[in-house]
Amino acid sequence: MLQVKYDLCIWMGTVTPVQAQYRICVIWDFIRQTPPYVTLIDPEIAPREEGNWEDIPHLWFTEEAPQNSGLCLFDPEGKEWDRTMLIADYTIPWACEWIKYYELWHLTGEWLGPSAKGPESVGAARRQAV
Numbered sequence: 177m178l179q180v181k182y183d184l185c186i187w188m189g190t191v192t193p194v195q196a197q198y199r200i201c202v203i204w205d206f207i208r209q210t211p212p213y214v215t216l217i218d219p220e221i222a223p224r225e226e227g228n229w230e231d232i233p234h235l236w237f238t239e240e241a242p243q244n245s246g247l248c249l250f251d252p253e254g255k256e257w258d259r260t261m262l263i264a265d266y267t268i269p270w271a272c273e274w275i276k277y278y279e280l281w282h283l284t285g286e287w288l289g290p291s292a293k294g295p296e297s298v299g300a301a302r303r304q305a306v
Contacts, residue, residue: 194293215244247271247275
């Protein structure tokens with residue numbers, strides 16, 4: 177489903193990265209040309225059992241509503257995304273790859289996917305700062 181509201185393009189759809197299906201939402205501000213913001217709708221993102229929200233790796237973490245945190249799909253400082261990249265060709269496949277590593281993280285407790293330098297989660301960054 178595609179909606180255009182004011183300066184936002186919003187797409188919601190179902191992807192199947194490995195076995196489980198996920199409903200995701202992609203929000204793109206095409207006026208400001210900001211990178212697409214992707215969230216998991218169903219099932220919602222969740223910490224590991226007995227874990228903390230802030231310890232979920234590779235998120236644009238939202239403290240007030242952690243279940244609405246965006247998936248960190250690329251290194252913003254690495255200039256890996258630009259406005260010429262089609263959402264269908266880049267953002268959706270990157271989201272599927274992120275979900276695959278998220279599922280593995282739930283099983284192992286370790287993020288097995290690619291990472292930029294530095295802490296992998298807000299929780300790790302806060303612990304480093306102490």
